[in-house]
Amino acid sequence: DPVLRLSGxxxxxxxGLPSEVQVLRGVDLAVxxxxxxxxxxxxxxGKSTLLHIAGLLDTPDEGQVAIAGEDMTGIGDRRRTAVRxxxxxxxYQFHHLLPEFTALENIxxxxxxxxxxxxxxxxxxxxxxDSVGVAARADHRPAALSGGEQQRVAFxxxxxxxxxxxxxxxxxxxxxxxxxxxxxAGLLDLVRDTGLAALIATHNLELAARxxxxxxxxxxHVTPD
Ligand code: ADP
Ligand code: ADP
Numbered sequence: 001d002p003v004l005r006l007s008g009x010x011x012x013x014x015x016g017l018p019s020e021v022q023v024l025r026g027v028d029l030a031v032x033x034x035x036x037x038x039x040x041x042x043x044x045x046g047k048s049t050l051l052h053i054a055g056l057l058d059t060p061d062e063g064q065v066a067i068a069g070e071d072m073t074g075i076g077d078r079r080r081t082a083v084r085x086x087x088x089x090x091x092y093q094f095h096h097l098l099p100e101f102t103a104l105e106n107i108x109x110x111x112x113x114x115x116x117x118x119x120x121x122x123x124x125x126x127x128x129x130d131s132v133g134v135a136a137r138a139d140h141r142p143a144a145l146s147g148g149e150q151q152r153v154a155f156x157x158x159x160x161x162x163x164x165x166x167x168x169x170x171x172x173x174x175x176x177x178x179x180x181x182x183x184x185a186g187l188l189d190l191v192r193d194t195g196l197a198a199l200i201a202t203h204n205l206e207l208a209a210r211x212x213x214x215x216x217x218x219x220x221h222v223t224p225d
Contacts, residue, residue, distance in 0.1 A: 001066075001068060001069035002030035002031055002032045002033075002066075002197070003031055003032065003033055003067065003068055003087075003164045003165045003196070003197035004029070004030065004031040004054055004065075004066075004067060004165050004197060004199065005029070005030045005031075005064075005065070005066040006027050006028060006029045006030075006050075006053070006054060006063065006064070006065055006222075007028055007063055007064045007066075008026045008027070008028065008062060008063035008064065009024055009026070009027040009028075009050075009053060009060040009062070009063035009064070009065065010022065010024050010025050010026055010027070010060060010061050010062040010063055010220075011023045011024040011046070011049055011053065011058075011060050011061055012061055022220050023046040023049050023220060024046055024049060024050060024053070024060070024220050025219075025220030025221060026062075026063065026220075026221070027050065027063070027217075027220070027221065027222045028222065029199075029215060029222050031165070031197040031198070031199050032197060033164070033195055033196065033197050034192075034195045034196070034197065035197055035198070035212050035213065036188065036191055036192070036198045036200065036211045036212045036213075037197075037198065037199050037200070037211060037212065037213050037214070037215060038200055038201075038202060038207070038208035038211040038213070038214040038215070039051075039199055039200065039201040039202070039215055039217060039222075040201075040202065040203060040205070040208050040214055040215070040216045040217070040225075041201065041203065041216065041217035041218065042203065042218070043203065045217050045218060046217055046220065047169060047170075047201040047217060048169055048201075050201075050217060050222075051090075051167045051169050051199070051201060053065060054165075054167055054199060055084060055088045055090060055165075055167045056072060056080050056081075056083060056084040056088065057084070067083055067087055067088070067164075067165065068087060068164055070083065085114065085161065086114075086161065086163075087163050087164045087165055088163050088164075088165050088166075088167060089158030089159055089160075089161070089163035089165070089166045089167070089196075090158055090166075090167050090168070090169075091151075091154055091155050091158045091166070091167070091168040091169070091171045092154070092168075092169050092170075092171070093169055093170040093171065093173040093174050094174060095142065095150040095151055095153065095154040096154065097142040097150060097153060097154055097157070098142075099141060099142055099143060100141070101141065102138065102139050102140060102141055103129065103134065103137050103138050103139070103140055103141075103142065103145065103149075103153045103156075104122065104125050104126070104129070104138040104139060106142070106153060106157050107121075107124075107125035107128060107129070107153065107156045107157045107160045108121045108122055108125050108160075110157060110160050110161055111124065111125070111160050111161060114161050116161075121160075124160065125138075125156065125160065126138060128156035128159055128160065128190075129152075129153070129156055131156075131186075131189075131190050131193070132152040132155065132156060132186045132187070132190060133152070133186060134149050134152050134153060134156075137149055137153070146179075147174065147175050147176075147179065148175055148179040148180075148182065148183045151171060151172060151174075151175065151183050152183055152186065152187070154171075155171065155187050155190070159190065159194065162194075163196060164196055164197060165196065165197050165198070165199070166191060166196055166197070166198040166199070166200075167198075167199050167200075168198065168199070168200040168201065169201050170201055170202055170203070171183075171184070171187065171200065171202075172184050172187075172202075172204075172207070173202070173204075180204070180207070181207075184207055184210070185210075188210060188211075213225075
């Protein structure tokens with residue numbers, strides 16, 4: 001089974017009023033375990049909408065979303081939240097780390113919320129920070145970190161609960177090109193080591209070229225390159 005499957009997913013923000021632009025029109029997309037897929041789309045094409053639907057933060061008007069083979073159509077809020085927390089990790093363009101907590105605590109807290117014991121949560125957080133080269137920054141707050149380091153910590157936080165699916169929206173979009181390259185290479189290594197499925201939105205074609213497969217979102221349709 002693919003980790004993520006979208007079948008005939010449509011979304012329109014105009015709630016039935018006649019509109020020229022339907023954001024998503026019958027999108028079909030599957031992402032399998034261990035696969036890193038680039039979602040390439042111009043700004044405004046509906047990347048965020050697609051990622052929110054894939055990550056169970058929003059629901060489609062039509063079509064189905066399945067996570068690890070489980071159809072999410074018509075499922076209760078409690079189950080949706082449970083699946084999202086257990087199976088999906090998000091990385092955004094801006095890090096959204098909690099400013100009053102250290103890098104380590106930002107990665108530990110979601111694990112505690114999920115029932116992991118503190119000792120195990122800390123050791124997993126340290127291992128993650130180490131794997132992306134920011135172990136020395138564990139006890140610093142986000143404001144003391146560079147942009148690249150902040151994004152690496154945000155990525156570790158997304159991975160902390162061992163999701164099956166990683167969704168990223170322009171994860172290096174706010175970094176300068178050199179930093180973006182280095183950070184992205186580290187993230188790709190970590191994703192490949194863990195074997196999870198990743199869907200990474202970017203309009204950077206060089207970054208997209210380094211992923212396993214590319215799909216384009218345009219005029220509401222997703223097509224393979
Ligand atoms: P992208 O992430 O590719 O820039 P979005 O998914 O954010 O695109 O938005 C796609 C289109 O849907 C845009 O035209 C945007 O203005 C519109 N849109 C997004 N969210 C909403 C919303 N909550 N209500 C109305 N229109 C929205
Ligand atoms: P990057 O190449 O990752 O963007 P920078 O060149 O911005 O890194 O920063 C280089 C080093 O300086 C990093 O180790 C970073 O943690 C540190 N640094 C940057 N800003 C601050 C700050 N405000 N306080 C403490 N250390 C900082």
